[in-house]
Amino acid sequence: MVHRPAAEGARRRGGSIRDRRQAWIVLSAVCVVLAMVCFEAVAEESGSESALELTSPVRQQLRLLNEAWRSWTRAYYKIDREAADHALGQLMTTTSRLGMSSLPDLSNAASAFAVSAAREEDFERSAWVLDMARQLDPSRPETDFAAATIARLSGDYVGVATSTLKGSVSLMKLPIARTIWLHDLGLWLIYALILSGGLFVALQMATKGGALLYDLARFMSPPLDLRTADILTAVALVWPLVLPHGLVWLMIYWSIMLWGYGSRSEKAVFMILWLSLGLTPLALSMQQRAVQLTLAPPVRAIDHLTAGRLYGSLFADLGVLETLMPDHPVTRELEADLHRRFGQWEHARSIYTVMLDESVVTGFESAAALNNLGVYHHRKGEWGTAVNYFREATRQNSGMTEAFFNLAQAFSQLYKFSDSNLAMARAKELDRARVTTWERTDVSIEESAVAVDGGFQRTSLLRQDLEANWRGAAESTTAVDLWRRHFSLSVVAGVMLLAMTLHLVRSQMGYRSTLLEPRVLLDAKADRWARALIPGLKSARAERGGRTLIALLIPVALLIIALPMGWRFRAPLAFDPGSGLPMTIGLVGLAAYFLARIRLETRS
Amino acid sequence: MSLEGDLQALGLPKVLQSLTAQRSSGILTVQGEDDIVAVSLLNGAVVAADALNQTVEEGLGEVFNRQNLILPEDFAAAVRDHQGGGSGSLGDLLVDRGLVSRDELLNALRQQTYLLMLQVLTWSQGEFKFYGGDEISFEEGFVPLSVEELLIRSIDDLGGSGGLAGPVPDTGAAYRRVPQRRPAQVLGRDGDGSGDGVWISAEQEALMLKVSAQTSAATLASELNLGRYQAEFALYNLLRHDLIEHLGAPKTSEMPLDLQQVELDPEPLRAEIFTPPEPGEEDLGPIAQTRSAPATDVIQRWVGPVLAIVCAGWLALAFLQHQTSVLLPFPxxxxxxxxxxxxxxxxxxxxxxxxxxxxxxxxxxxxxxxxxxxxxxxxxxxxxxxxxxxxxxxxxxxxxxxxxxxxxxxxxxxxxxxxxITGDFLLDPQFLRTPSSNVQPLYLLD
CATH class of the missing domain: 3.30.1300 (Pantoate--beta-alanine Ligase; Chain: A,domain 2)
Known part of the structure; x- marks a missing residue:
């Protein structure tokens, strides 16, 4: 009896896919709807079952990984470095067998062990454990942040600074962390602008409020006596506080009333602030979408796979990807590539074959799949079939070095040396360095053909389509939100119109131009301290709007990062700089800023 | 006459105004932290200024450089020749060599004096002493720099750090008196300025009495024969003491008047204003004030800062308690x-x-x-x-x-x-369990 694993595998897989798809019809529908709100919901719904069918050898390799990790932890507790090194070697070999290069979760866990050892004041053990954490995943910034924690525990503050700095640099190389950091930066700037805007209005009220009160009181004074008019006007200046969300209405009301009193630059700043208030909802909406996408399990899986990182919930995350984009050619190709990396060639072959069939209809470029099918047959010694696939791959993509190299190998096995030489010459013409490396690799002739990670190379396309699908669905389901977001812009336009109309009316009556401030500020010393400690006061008096805003923006921005608060998005890292680093930067910055101001004012 | 004191107690603007009011002539030395400057005054106007740590050559060189009048190498050569024993002043040498005209030289000297005075105005600490006398040396043809011009221009150029702050009043606008807000006393007529209350010059009083909604301040100043800076300074001082208020454009149309043409008045500057040394003392005296005026004044001066502090505090509280409501505040x-x-x-x-x-x-x-x-x-x-x-x-x-x-x-x-832990192959022991299969085992028979 002929055992045909490929055919059976494909049939079993086909059956499996059908079964699961039937079972997931309802689930997928729920998942897709929920995904519009949050990808995390989808992650929960998809459960623990892996979308990727794992063969026994692969399961065995994964079990080996777990066992090696357990050996490593035993070695840690026994303080047996040799055994730990041996376990580490096993971990890395197994990872390599699975076509991956690093183990981020285990690297983090090793870092946690290192911190634990440092807490027990066993810094020697802590050092070698941390070294192993680096070997498990050299790209992890968490290892550096853990090193900073250990340095702090040992009292090495220079080490804290250098490790934190090193970790921060590594952080920028990690796509997810970098994206979150950039969005935090954006959020921080929006917060700083809005808060500074509020303080700008307050400062305008501080410097021009007296004049505003004076003018309003004069307007009322013929029927009323001066004092009553002043008191009534003061009350009239705060009436919006009785409204719901009174503070924001009060700020807007003041800005309208004070707009006419401002210089050109101050008027421009008011305009910028109003526009910021109107545009903030739109900016935030875009930002949230981008962050949610970045933190979504499918994107996480794509990022880790591309970098060759094998992490614990990889298969669950891939399940979410398949649920969200089941028919996307890149999803299929990615899955096939992963099977191939894991050595599950039969699974890979069946998916590549389906892809080729579908590419006839969809027109999706399938040179990588053709090449990989060629590699499959090459591995089996079916040189003729392999040549056909490689040749087709070179036809579809004449720049694919791997396909020309593989073609040369296959031709050579068929004794067609002139064709082989031609193909090899073309391959070298395309990329001599890589071809030389492949030629020097010591492998059997069956394993000499080079596969192409077509799915991995096209993950950006998958990411774009994920974003587009999600954006489209989110916008169509939240039309009311969309209206609400744009309504803010309409309100801002109304505010601008109102301010201009009021100014036109008021300019007929004239504005009081005198600066009315508490007499205590007429004392030079008090005034100097006021100028030093109230950012923007000096510029507000001189009616320099831009300078006033910048003078407020700097300390406000520093203050925001100095406060240990949860205003920002968090990157999913096991170790991070925490709130200590930004707090230090914020506090030192604030101290330097105010010291410089005091020095400047006292010197002048 | 001799006058001396501390800049911290009596700012330089007040010293200059006092000297102007008395049309004093002599040398005013001001010793700051880094330099000593001697200011020559003639009839209350500045006619020269020299610094200990900055030579005339340096000052003039900077002005010429800014104005692109003379090539730096030509100027340096002239300075070398002058220091090498050339006769006459450096200015004369520059004119003789045809590098600048006489008028350009005088303008540059005036600008240099102004820049030096600006520098001195920023000093908040130091001592001053005035030595009265009629023997003042200055460049012939030098147009005196009036204290009013100096102070008004300093508002824009120093942005408030020269002792005076706020906008320069618009002479094209109309103003009106603010009744019974401050009792104004005229220097000379009501005293020598040493008593309490607000002291103004006779010209300022005349302008204050004439202001009306129909006529611009420029027209009135012209009628009173006041130059541009005198008018602006008079308005600035009257506004500062709340004696008049700004109304905007005059109600009747009138030809726009350019006060620049009457600015450089050949007549010696007249005494105009003396402000008492301690501004806070203004509050104490005036019997003529109505009972409501001080309270009104306090409200007007404090309402803005108090509201601003409350508002800023509220904003900070809102941010601390509910940050997202700061970004998205609308209902x-x-x-x-x-x-x-x-x-x-x-x-x-x-x-x-x-x-x-x-x-x-x-x-x-x-x-x-x-x-x-x-x-x-x-x-x-x-x-x-x-x-x-x-x-x-x-x-x-x-x-x-x-x-x-x-x-x-x-x-x-x-x-x-x-x-x-489900779904994580590193945590979940069940994850890697081999799935049970319904397929019957295949037996190979030999």
């Missing part, structure tokens, strides 16, 4: 606010999950509390609270955990999250 943005909060919370949950799973790999169970994660450095104390500052209640049964944010002292289940 109709409630939905978006909660979406933003959910996004922030989700990112926090992901971070906590990462930390908890790392802990699981170390201890083979989830932590019993967040403190254990903090102890291992996996999270910071800030991570134990949500974006609104509310505590996160944590519970676990070793293989699953639940986080419930506390809102108003109660757990919010709809904002909670539950995580387990």
């Amino acid at each position: 109709w943005q409630e939905n978006q606010r909660s979406t933003l909060e959910r996004s922030l919370r989700q990112s926090l949950y992901l971070k906590l999950d990462r930390a908890a799973k790392t802990y699981f790999l170390v201890e083979v169970h989830y932590p019993s509390s967040f403190d254990e994660l903090v102890k291992l450095g996996l999270i910071s104390t800030v991570d134990q609270r949500d974006q609104a500052g509310g505590d996160l209640a944590y519970s676990t049964d070793d293989v699953t955990y639940r986080i419930v944010p506390q809102v108003d002292g109660h757990g919010s289940l709809e904002q909670s999250t539950t995580e387990a």
Whole structure:
């Protein structure tokens, strides 16, 4: 009896896919709807079952990984470095067998062990454990942040600074962390602008409020006596506080009333602030979408796979990807590539074959799949079939070095040396360095053909389509939100119109131009301290709007990062700089800023 | 006449105004932290200024350089020749060589004097002493720099750091008197300025009595024979003491008057104003004030700062308590606010999950509390609270955990999250279990 694993595998897989798809019809529908709100919901719904069918050898390799990790932890507790090194070697070999290069979760866990050892004041053990954490995943910034924690525990503050700095640099190389950091930066700037805007209005009220009160009181004074008019006007200046969300209405009301009193630059700043208030909802909406996408399990899986990182919930995350984009050619190709990396060639072959069939209809470029099918047959010694696939791959993509190299190998096995030489010459013409490396690799002739990670190379396309699908669905389901977001812009336009109309009316009556401030500020010393400690006061008096805003923006921005608060998005890292680093930067910055101001004012 | 004192007690603007008011001639020396400057006054106007640490050559060189009048190398050559024993002044040498005209030289000298005076005006600490005398040396043809011009121009050029702040009044606008707000006393007529109250010059009083909604201040100043800077300074002083108020454009149309043409009045400057040394003393005296005026004044002066402080405090409180309401403050943005909060919370949950799973790999169970994660450095104390500052209640049964944010002292289940080890091949022992198969085993018979 002929055992045909490929055919059976494909049939079993086909059956499996059908079964699961039937079972997931309802689930997928729920998942897709929920995904519009949050990808995390989808992650929960998809459960623990892996979308990727794992063969026994692969399961065995994964079990080996777990066992090696357990050996490593035993070695840690026994303080047996040799055994730990041996376990580490096993971990890395197994990872390599699975076509991956690093183990981020285990690297983090090793870092946690290192911190634990440092807490027990066993810094020697802590050092070698941390070294192993680096070997498990050299790209992890968490290892550096853990090193900073250990340095702090040992009292090495220079080490804290250098490790934190090193970790921060590594952080920028990690796509997810970098994206979150950039969005935090954006959020921080929006917060700083809005808060500074509020303080700008307050400062305008501080410097021009007296004049505003004076003018309003004069307007009322013929029927009323001066004092009553002043008191009534003061009350009239705060009436919006009785409204719901009174503070924001009060700020807007003041800005309208004070707009006419401002210089050109101050008027421009008011305009910028109003526009910021109107545009903030739109900016935030875009930002949230981008962050949610970045933190979504499918994107996480794509990022880790591309970098060759094998992490614990990889298969669950891939399940979410398949649920969200089941028919996307890149999803299929990615899955096939992963099977191939894991050595599950039969699974890979069946998916590549389906892809080729579908590419006839969809027109999706399938040179990588053709090449990989060629590699499959090459591995089996079916040189003729392999040549056909490689040749087709070179036809579809004449720049694919791997396909020309593989073609040369296959031709050579068929004794067609002139064709082989031609193909090899073309391959070298395309990329001599890589071809030389492949030629020097010591492998059997069956394993000499080079596969192409077509799915991995096209993950950006998958990411774009994920974003587009999600954006489209989110916008169509939240039309009311969309209206609400744009309504803010309409309100801002109304505010601008109102301010201009009021100014036109008021300019007929004239504005009081005198600066009315508490007499205590007429004392030079008090005034100097006021100028030093109230950012923007000096510029507000001189009616320099831009300078006033910048003078407020700097300390406000520093203050925001100095406060240990949860205003920002968090990157999913096991170790991070925490709130200590930004707090230090914020506090030192604030101290330097105010010291410089005091020095400047006292010197002048 | 001799006058001396401390700049900190009596600012330089007041000293200059006092000397102008008395049409004093002599040398005013001002000793600051880094330099000493001698200011030559003739009939109350500045006609020369020299600094100890800055030569005339340096000052003039800078002015010429800014104005691009002379090539630096030509100027340097002239300075060398002059220092090498050339006769006459450097200015004469420059004119003789045809490098500048006489008028250009005089303008440059005036600009240099003005720049030096600006520098002195920024000094807040130091001492001054005035030596009266008629023997003043200055460049022939030098147009005196009136104290009014100096102070008005300094407002723009120094932006308030020269002792005077605020906008320069618009002479094209109309003004009106503010009745019974301040009793004004005229220097000379009512005293020598040493008593309490607001002191103004006779010209300022004349301008104050003439202002009306129909006529611009420029027209009135012209009628009173006041130059541009005299008019601006008079308006500035009257406004500062709340004796007049700004109305905007005059109600009747009139030809625009350019006060620049009467600015350089050949007549000696007349005494105009003397402000008492301590501004705060203005509040004490005036019997003529109505009873309501001080209270009104206090309200007007304090209402802006008080409202601003309250508002800033409120804003800070709003940010500390509910940050998202600062970004999205409008009532109709409630939905978006909660979406933003959910996004922030989700990112926090992901971070906590990462930390908890790392802990699981170390201890083979989830932590019993967040403190254990903090102890291992996996999270910071800030991570134990949500974006609104509310505590996160944590519970676990070793293989699953639940986080419930506390809102108003109660757990919010709809904002909670539950995580387990399922789906993670490094944590879940069941994950790698070989699936049971319904396929009958295949027996190969030989």
